[in-house]
Amino acid sequence: MNIIREQQLSEFEVCSYIPQNRWRFEYFFASGVNDSELEELFEKGWRKFGIYYFRPNCDSCFKCVPIRIKADQFRLSKSQRRLLRRSSLIDVKFSPLKYSEEIFRIYNDHSQNRFNKKIDRDNFLTTFYMQSCPSFQSEYYIGSELIGVGFIDKSSKSLSSVYYIFKTEYAKYRPGIYSILKEIEYTASLGLKYYYLGYYIKDNHSMAYKDAFHPNEKFDWHTGKWL
Numbered sequence: 001m002n003i004i005r006e007q008q009l010s011e012f013e014v015c016s017y018i019p020q021n022r023w024r025f026e027y028f029f030a031s032g033v034n035d036s037e038l039e040e041l042f043e044k045g046w047r048k049f050g051i052y053y054f055r056p057n058c059d060s061c062f063k064c065v066p067i068r069i070k071a072d073q074f075r076l077s078k079s080q081r082r083l084l085r086r087s088s089l090i091d092v093k094f095s096p097l098k099y100s101e102e103i104f105r106i107y108n109d110h111s112q113n114r115f116n117k118k119i120d121r122d123n124f125l126t127t128f129y130m131q132s133c134p135s136f137q138s139e140y141y142i143g144s145e146l147i148g149v150g151f152i153d154k155s156s157k158s159l160s161s162v163y164y165i166f167k168t169e170y171a172k173y174r175p176g177i178y179s180i181l182k183e184i185e186y187t188a189s190l191g192l193k194y195y196y197l198g199y200y201i202k203d204n205h206s207m208a209y210k211d212a213f214h215p216n217e218k219f220d221w222h223t224g225k226w227l
Contacts, residue, residue, distance in 0.1 A: 001031075001032055002030060003029070003030050004028075004029040004030055004031060004051060005028055005029040006028060007026055008027065008028070009024060009025070009026050009027075010025045010027065011024060012024045015061075017063075017064070017201050017204045017207060018203055021058070021063075022058070023056060023058050023061070023064075024056070024057055024058060025056055025057060026054065027053060027055075029051045029052055029053070030051060030053055030132055031051055031132045032132070033133035034133070034134075035133070035134050035154060035156040036156045037133075038133045038153060038154075038155040038156070038160075039155035039156045039157050039158060042068075042155055042194075042196050043226070045066045045219050045221065047160075047162075048133070048153070048162070049128070049162065050126050050127050050131075050132060051130055062222070063201050063202065064200075065199060065201070065202075065218045065219060065221075066196070066198070066199060066200075066218065067196075067197050067198070067199070067210050067216055067218050068195065068196045068197065068216060068217050068226070069187075069197060069214075069216050070193065070194060070216065070217065071158075071159075071184050071185075071188040071194060071195045072192075072193050073215055074185075074188065074195075074214070074215070075215075076181070077212065077214070080212075083177060083178060084178070084181060086173065087178045089142055090140055090175075091140070092182045092186075093138070093141065094137075094138050094139075094152075094186060095136060096137070097131060097135055097136055097151075098137070102146055104121060106147075106149060106166065106167055107124055107149075107165045109168055110166060110167075110168060111165075114168060128151050128162070128163065133153055133154075133155075134154040134155070135151070135154065136154065137149055137152065138150035138152060138183060138186075140166070140179065142170070147166055147167045147175065148164065148165060148179060149164070149166075150162075150183060151163050152183065157193045157194060158195065158196055159183060159186070159192060159196070160195070161179075161183060161197055164179045164180075166179075180195075183195060184213065197210050197213070198210070200218060
């Protein structure tokens with residue numbers, strides 16, 4: 001691992017997930033992170049975008065809980081089975097990271113229509129295509145049309161979902177949930193144990209859905225153990 005900037009703390013800001021709270025992060029910048037080093041970071045609650053590695057450090061609040069799915073033991077629920085049947089026309093391809101203008105357009109569609117945000121191309125490339133560890137992308141097609149893309153990191157024991165984007169006109173297929181199911185399946189097919197799904201937040205609807213994938217383990221910030 002090549003440390004570009006040593007670990008430090010950000011300033012407190014209004015929390016995006018629980019607005020009555022404040023959040024801050026500890027973070028560092030790194031490149032050349034190998035798969036074993038990456039797994040060590042995942043196991044301690046770290047996440048990353050590009051060369052930026054971070055985890056929450058909010059003093060008395062511990063509601064951002066790292067969650068991982070036990071891919072080798074994963075069992076579909078009835079609703080997840082129904083979703084797979086409804087979305088059976090969607091094909092999935094896993095491939096090396098490769099930027100295209102089409103992917104950037106999907107990102108802008110997803111950001112604007114779901115979050116009312118627009119990010120420039122340089123920011124997008126820095127966040128998702130500045131590779132600092134073993135990474136690849138998942139591509140979702142209906143026929144020949146690309147409708148979604150996932151960004152995924154690969155450690156020695158796990159896959160980790162960095163982010164997923166999709167054309168919002170296909171929201172009826174619940175492509176975010178579908179991508180998780182297909183990427184858990186792919187994790188198991190590689191003989192890996194876990195699929196990391198970022199932070200679970202019970203009190204935030206947009207983050208609470210992550211507890212619907214079983215069996216899962218959640219990180220205890222107090223003990224440093226997965227339960």
